[in-house]
Amino acid sequence: MSMSSLALIVLVIGAGYFYLAQRAVLLLRSTGQHRLHSLPHYYGYWAAAVAVLPALLLLLILSIADDIVFKIMVRDFYPPDQQNLDSVSEAIVLAKIMNVVKGIQFGSPDAWVIAAGEAWIQWTETSRQLISVIVIGVSLLGGLFAYRKVSPEFRSRNAVERIILWVLGLSSTVAILTTIGIVLSVLFESIRFFKLVPPTEFIFGLTWNPQFEGAERAGSGQMGLATYGMVPLFVGTLLISVVALTVAVPVGLFAAIYLAEYANNTVRGVVKPLLEILAGVPTVVYGFFAALTVAPLVRGAGESIGLTVASESAMAAGLVMGVMIIPFVSSLSDDVINAVPQSLRDAAYGLGSTKSETVRQVILPAALPGIVAAVILAVSRAIGETMIVVMAAGLAANLSFNPLDAVTTVTSQIVTILVGDQEFESAKTLAAFALALMLIIITLGLNFFALQIVKKYREQYD
Amino acid sequence: MTDTTMTTNAAMTETRMEDRILPDKTIGQVHVEHPRMTARAVDVHYGTKKAIDSVTLDIGERQVISFIGPSGCGKSTFLRCLNRMNDTIDICKVSGLIAIDEQDIYDPSIDVVSLRARVGMVFQKPNPFPKSIYDNIAYGPRIHGLANNKVELDQIVEMSLRRAGLWEEVKDRLDQPGTGLSGGQQQRLCIARAVAVSPEVILMDEPCSALDPIATAKVEELIHELRAEYTIVIVTHSMQQAARVSDRTAYFHLGKLVEVGETKQIFTNPVHELTQDYITGRFG
Numbered sequence: 001m002s003m004s005s006l007a008l009i010v011l012v013i014g015a016g017y018f019y020l021a022q023r024a025v026l027l028l029r030s031t032g033q034h035r036l037h038s039l040p041h042y043y044g045y046w047a048a049a050v051a052v053l054p055a056l057l058l059l060l061i062l063s064i065a066d067d068i069v070f071k072i073m074v075r076d077f078y079p080p081d082q083q084n085l086d087s088v089s090e091a092i093v094l095a096k097i098m099n100v101v102k103g104i105q106f107g108s109p110d111a112w113v114i115a116a117g118e119a120w121i122q123w124t125e126t127s128r129q130l131i132s133v134i135v136i137g138v139s140l141l142g143g144l145f146a147y148r149k150v151s152p153e154f155r156s157r158n159a160v161e162r163i164i165l166w167v168l169g170l171s172s173t174v175a176i177l178t179t180i181g182i183v184l185s186v187l188f189e190s191i192r193f194f195k196l197v198p199p200t201e202f203i204f205g206l207t208w209n210p211q212f213e214g215a216e217r218a219g220s221g222q223m224g225l226a227t228y229g230m231v232p233l234f235v236g237t238l239l240i241s242v243v244a245l246t247v248a249v250p251v252g253l254f255a256a257i258y259l260a261e262y263a264n265n266t267v268r269g270v271v272k273p274l275l276e277i278l279a280g281v282p283t284v285v286y287g288f289f290a291a292l293t294v295a296p297l298v299r300g301a302g303e304s305i306g307l308t309v310a311s312e313s314a315m316a317a318g319l320v321m322g323v324m325i326i327p328f329v330s331s332l333s334d335d336v337i338n339a340v341p342q343s344l345r346d347a348a349y350g351l352g353s354t355k356s357e358t359v360r361q362v363i364l365p366a367a368l369p370g371i372v373a374a375v376i377l378a379v380s381r382a383i384g385e386t387m388i389v390v391m392a393a394g395l396a397a398n399l400s401f402n403p404l405d406a407v408t409t410v411t412s413q414i415v416t417i418l419v420g421d422q423e424f425e426s427a428k429t430l431a432a433f434a435l436a437l438m439l440i441i442i443t444l445g446l447n448f449f450a451l452q453i454v455k456k457y458r459e460q461y462d
Numbered sequence: 463m464t465d466t467t468m469t470t471n472a473a474m475t476e477t478r479m480e481d482r483i484l485p486d487k488t489i490g491q492v493h494v495e496h497p498r499m500t501a502r503a504v505d506v507h508y509g510t511k512k513a514i515d516s517v518t519l520d521i522g523e524r525q526v527i528s529f530i531g532p533s534g535c536g537k538s539t540f541l542r543c544l545n546r547m548n549d550t551i552d553i554c555k556v557s558g559l560i561a562i563d564e565q566d567i568y569d570p571s572i573d574v575v576s577l578r579a580r581v582g583m584v585f586q587k588p589n590p591f592p593k594s595i596y597d598n599i600a601y602g603p604r605i606h607g608l609a610n611n612k613v614e615l616d617q618i619v620e621m622s623l624r625r626a627g628l629w630e631e632v633k634d635r636l637d638q639p640g641t642g643l644s645g646g647q648q649q650r651l652c653i654a655r656a657v658a659v660s661p662e663v664i665l666m667d668e669p670c671s672a673l674d675p676i677a678t679a680k681v682e683e684l685i686h687e688l689r690a691e692y693t694i695v696i697v698t699h700s701m702q703q704a705a706r707v708s709d710r711t712a713y714f715h716l717g718k719l720v721e722v723g724e725t726k727q728i729f730t731n732p733v734h735e736l737t738q739d740y741i742t743g744r745f746g
Binding site for chain 1: 545547550552575576577578579582583585587589590591592593601602605606652655656659
């Protein structure tokens with residue numbers, strides 16, 4: 001029986017117990033001798049939850065676990081000379097076996113491979129039946145247990161509350177576990193990279209010139225040796241982010257002040273959603289806006305005053321990225337400014353301040369921690385942004401602080417490295433993971449920093 | 463803003479007192495010999511709702527006048543008209559004449575910023591800026607350019623704090639945040655802040671409602687002393703407070719000024735039935 005139909009059966013069982021439990025207490029109540037602790041449907045929910053939730057959880061665990069168990073069991077079929085395989089060869093052997101399982105023929109597999117494949121098919125069959133029996137059994141027994149517990153005195157309302165608590169708690173754990181999973185997956189690949197390239201060279205190196213080993217061995221002329229120094233990439237990221245922030249922070253902040261303090265409700269109701277539309281434009285669209293419209297403009301403007309501007313410049317990408325993150329700054333700052341208590345405004349106006357004096361001397365200082373947090377969140381957005389840079393800033397890993405040069409960023413290099421066919425043992429491919437790890441560390445650090453500031457801010461007006 | 467509108471709404475739905483008759487004309491002496499501020503037939507509307515109905519009243523120079531009345535009677539709304547704090551509320555419309563030293567404060571030629579420097583305000587909840595004690599006091603003098611140098615500013619700060627009876631308590635920690643003071647100290651800080659810009663009139667909107675009895679006593683003592691130099695208008699829910707601190711008392715009911723007179727007379731010998739019921743605690 002497939003997983004989905006099994007889950008459906010469990011749900012049907014749950015519905016059945018819901019009905020049974022509810023009917024049982026309704027009957028008890030109709031005799032007039034009992035006073036129910038909770039409303040009847042709570043008894044139903046309780047029974048249904050006990051019948052459904054553990055069974056579904058078990059189903060999930062078992063169907064993940066069986067594959068792992070099979071992989072261990074299948075080792076018995078390996079011939080003696082293949083007992084101690086490294087991970088790659090083992091994956092190849094397993095792939096051969098899985099081909100047999102799926103009925104795909106590649107040449108003529110060894111006899112033991114065919115035997116292993118057939119065994120695998122049989123195990124799958126058995127385990128499916130076993131899982132079906134176990135899951136349905138657990139569901140039925142759980143439901144029965146819950147149903148037996150149903151009595152007028154039973155505090156089903158409180159029990160349901162506890163179940164809800166668990167479900168909510170588990171959901172939040174899923175998000176946390178996913179984050180940990182992401183970090184770990186990047187971390188392990190990074191460790192492999194750092195075995196090939198020493199961390200000091202990676203972190204402090206000033207040249208970024210990734211090469212495939214093949215190209216390196218062939219000594220492909222002008223490319224020379226592969227070097228993995230992340231400094232140019234992070235400088236490029238920094239440069240573009242700085243340009244972006246010089247656009248986004250003043251414009252976003254001024255827009256927020258206008259919306260929060262000056263605009264009347266009608267204007268606010270129109271302008272705020274319009275500003276937030278900016279946040280909804282796909283970054284690819286920003287990308288070609290930057291590449292096709294802004295970059296030539298920047299170049300033209302630069303050349304008219306005698307500057308040399310690369311046709312793909314950090315300036316163009318940064319400007320457009322700045323526009324992209326305006327809504328982040330303005331929307332968050334607007335919330336923060338609105339959170340400044342009216343009593344402070346009253347105090348300032350009551351002393352005869354003008355509007356801009358009030359904003360500058362009272363509201364902004366009071367809202368500053370929140371605004372800083374908004375800016376930091378915008379920074380991590382800018383650092384993580386890829387598409388605009390790929391399209392508008394070029395891919396040349398120049399170590400330059402001049403915004404008119406072509407630079408590249410961490411994210412766009414990751415994309416370039418991982419697009420197309422990869423050989424997963426090469427330092428070039430693995431470098432992408434090391435870069436990603438650094439990026440995660442930086443953005444997590446920034447987010448943490450922002451949260452600390454927000455926390456401090458929250459304490460201020462309580 | 464919502465505070466005032468809400469209390470106004472409450473006034474509009476108030477039906478309990480409908481059987482009593484509001485007077486057509488305010489009872490008692492609305493005029494005084496030396497008025498500092500004058501209000502003539504002032505109406506205030508929130509949208510279509512009338513919050514203040516034709517109030518005429520003089521506020522005497524160097525006198526304390528208290529506004530009393532049940533919640534939602536319009537006393538705070540009227541107070542906030544006197545320095546145009548209601549301007550910040552979009553739907554609030556004021557008509558009639560309000561003048562300070564015979565100058566219409568709603569005249570287009572009047573600069574609302576300098577008006578508020580002349581008519582200061584202390585609010586119900588202490589609202590010090592999240593700045594140091596010194597900067598809280600120095601804020602007003604700085605924006606109005608009242609001090610030419612640091613020494614003068616220091617003097618203004620010290621004088622204002624002394625006047626608010628706070629100097630001895632805070633002189634060693636002027637650089638600490640004003641929000642770190644106790645509630646009563648914060649309110650006196652706010653009074654000192656208002657005094658620092660040398661206003662002519664100080665409006666106080668229930669200045670003691672968030673304070674404990676001891677802090678209240680200190681603020682009342684302060685009001686008593688400030689009377690020598692300032693004209694003070696105080697809105698209060700406490701009739702004892704009105705009786706203790708004010709020279710004149712005005713009783714508001716459902717947006718109307720019912721009765722006004724010498725505090726002693728209002729409390730010992732009220733004329734209108736509503737005033738009588740309110741001060742004897744029959745409702746309110």
